[in-house]
Amino acid sequence: MTSVADDLHGYLEAAARATPDAIAVEEAGDAKRSYRELDQLSDRVRDRLVATGVRPGDRVGLCLPKSIDTLAILYGILKCGAAYVPTDATAPMARAGLILADCGVRAAFVETSLHDELARHMHEQGGDAPLFRIDTPGGGLGLERTLGELDGASPAPVVPTHRAAPDDLAYILYTSGSTGRPKGVMLSHANATHFVEWCSDLLEPTPADRFSSHAPFHFDLSILDLYTPARHGACVVIVPEDVGKEPGPLAELIARKALTIWYSAPSILGLLARQGELDRRDYASLRFVLFAGEVFPVVQLRSLKALWQGPRYVNLYGPTETNVCTAHEIPETVPEDRTTPYPIGRVCHHLEGRIVDPAGTPVARGEEGELCIAGPNVMQGYWNLPERTAAGFLVTEDGRRWYRTGDIVTEDDDGVLTYVGRRDRMIKKRGYRIELGEIESCLYTHPEVVEAATVAIEDDEGNLRVRAHLATKDGGRLSLIALKRFCAERLPLYMVPDLFRFHASLPKTSTDKVDYQALLREPD
Amino acid sequence: MSDAAQIQAIVKDFVLAEFLEGEDPSELKDDTELVTTGILDSLATLKLVTYIEEQFEVEIDADEADETHLNTLADIVRLIQSKR
Structure with missing residues (x-):
């Protein structure tokens, strides 16, 4: 397949030229924008950012709920030649402030209600970038008001769009870090466009397709959601974060918006099957149900397939550092007696995989080993962490860099990979990547806590739970409510x-380290 | 005991037993936030809704199983009372 563009914003521009009036993006309500409108709105963001001093190679942050406004800002940042750094507007602002200060953003967009707290945390971390406030983002109108006010004070001259080189950074996605500080995964335009081309081969999208955008923009799932439709002049429907968690309203939205391609973590699909009353509405338009981020318990997958019989189901696998690197299509019938989860599948055709032992030597076919990935999807490295970056890669004699996923897999005779477990203490819960060490770091900041350890356990239905083990100063218990509140604030x-x-x-x-195996053996 | 107080006591016992094992009951107040502090996640909410439906013979709509309707014991009591 020949691509229409060499950088991510080129997809938007090509669609705006080819089908300017086609709808590029819709929100849950009636708000929508055509390709021409989205292109023009992002041009205005570009001009304003350049007028503020943003240059190619800079970073620009975001702390906003998902909306048309936010999408236009992403494209505006890319058009400057800068990389965007999305943060979680629903998480404590201390985290967003730390992230934006860590990567030294040149500017950031923030929802007005979060502005003061974010600014305070950024300053505490040494960040001093100008923050653009957006009142109630939605429909692109909040962004237009902000741009209008700024233009009224001093118009931003129209500047050309910067064409990105393949290795230029497009975005930095922060993931949980074991030391208590999130780490920034740096991804380039080439990383993203090669991935979008692979998605195109899998999904064969047409301009009539309607993609879900369920994952937040600071998640790598959003790359498929946002840029694959733009690549094909199709439409993306932004699912608000609150609706995205509630099976009832979400089921209604999927039917009403006649979505054709769904992509999310399995947990919400499990909830939709149980609580979404999916037999009450028409879902005939669904062509694909894609899921990634954790194991989909077979019981839940089977009940979903019984309710949504039309679409093809594909299990996608890959850490943020590589985006999707293996895929497995679920067969039409899931046998009644099957309980083992489906494999993660074969390595994508544009990538290479290798399964190695702890010394980095390939294991014999069928044996367990760590999956390493090489190819154009693989990240540039972690922001400002050269040692972590070096430790993340296996470099072979031919000079190739293989990203060490940390995931232990086996390969069968057909090249199909099965996930076995983790090499380290990272877990995936409801699609979220969590370093157990980061939770422990937080618990250690509690004034009463002297020892803290966390383990992940499974409940009867295969859902992962995090259990914290604590020793306190006076040896007593703490209020669980107070502890939960303490954690939820951080x-x-x-x-x-x-x-x-x-x-x-x-x-x-015996070496005086916390005995995690003993903690895991403790009964529920 | 009034109707509201009775409902409150039953729901409180369930939340303490299921999700806050070992907690001092006096810590769980009428206005303690349950969803926004992570005491009730989506699976816990599902369990709670199922329990309420069986215990009080009411029907909770899927779009009511959220932060707005279930964040505190007071919210939950109001929701149940509005169904009876």
């Missing part, structure tokens, strides 16, 4: 431990 909600246990002191191994 961590995103999905990282707040589900369960707490109190110990006089934590069990230790």
Whole structure:
């Protein structure tokens, strides 16, 4: 397939030239924008950012709810030649402030209600970039008001769009870091466009397709959601974050918006099957149901397939550092007696995989080893962390860089990979990537806590739960409510431990390290 | 005991037993935030809704199983009362 553009914003411009009146983006209500309108609105963002001093190679941050406004800002940032850095507007502002200061953004867009707190946290971390406030983002109108006010004070001259080189950064996505600080995964235009081309081969989209945008923009799932439709002049429908968590309203939205391609973590699909009353509405337009981010329990997958019989189902796998790197299509019938999860599938055709032992030597076919990935999807590195970056790669004698996923897999005779487990202490819960060490770092900041360890356990239905084990100063218990509130003020909600246990002191191994195996063996 | 107080006590016992094992009951107040502090996540909410439906013989709509309707014990009592 020949591509229509060499950089991500080129997709938008090509669609705006070819089909200017086609709808590029819709929100949950009636708000929508055509390709021409989205292109023009993002031009205005570009002009304003350049007038503010943003130059190619800079970073520009965002702390906004998902909306047409936010999408136009992403494209505006790319058109300057800068990389965008999206942060979670629903998580504590301390985290967003730390991220935006860490990568030294030149400017950032923030929802007005979050402005003061974000500014305070950025200053505490040494960040001093100008923040553009957007009142109630939605429909592109909040952004237009902000741009209008700025233009009224001093118009931004029209400047040309910057054409990105393949290795120029397009975005930095921060993921949970084991030391308690999130780390920034740097991804280039070539990383993203090669991925979008692969999605195009899988999905064969047409301008009539209507993609879901369920994942937040600071998640790598959003790359498929936002840029694959632009590549084909199709439409993306932005699912608001609150609706995205509630099976009832979400089921209604998927039917009303006649979505054709759905992509999300499995957990919400499981909830839709159980609670979405999917038999009450018409979902005939759905062509694909894609899921990624964690294992889809077979029981839930089977009940979803019974309710939505039309679409093809594909399990996608890949860490943020590579985006999707393997895929497995679920067969038409899921046998009644099957309980083992489906494989993660074959390595995507434009990438190469290799399965290695701890020394980096390839293992024999069928044996367990760590999956390493090479090819054009693989990240440039972690922002400002050269040692972490070096440790993340295996470099072979021919000089190729292989990203070490940390995931242990096996390969069958047909090249199909099955996920076995993790090499380290990272888990995936409801599609969110969590370093258990980051939760422990937070618990250690509690004035009463002297020892903290977290483990991940499965409940009866295969759902992952995080259990925290604590030892306190006076050896007693703490209020669970107060502890949960303490964590919720410092961590995103999905990282707040589900369960707490109190110990006089934590069990230790012979080398005096916390004995995680003993903690895991504790009954529920 | 009034109707509201009775409902409150039943729901409180369930939340304490299911999601806050070992917690001092006096810490769980009428206005303690449950959803926005992560005490109730989506799975816990599902469990709670199922329990309420069985216990009080009411029907909770899918779009009511959210932060607005279930964030505190007071919210939950109001929701149940509005169904009876």
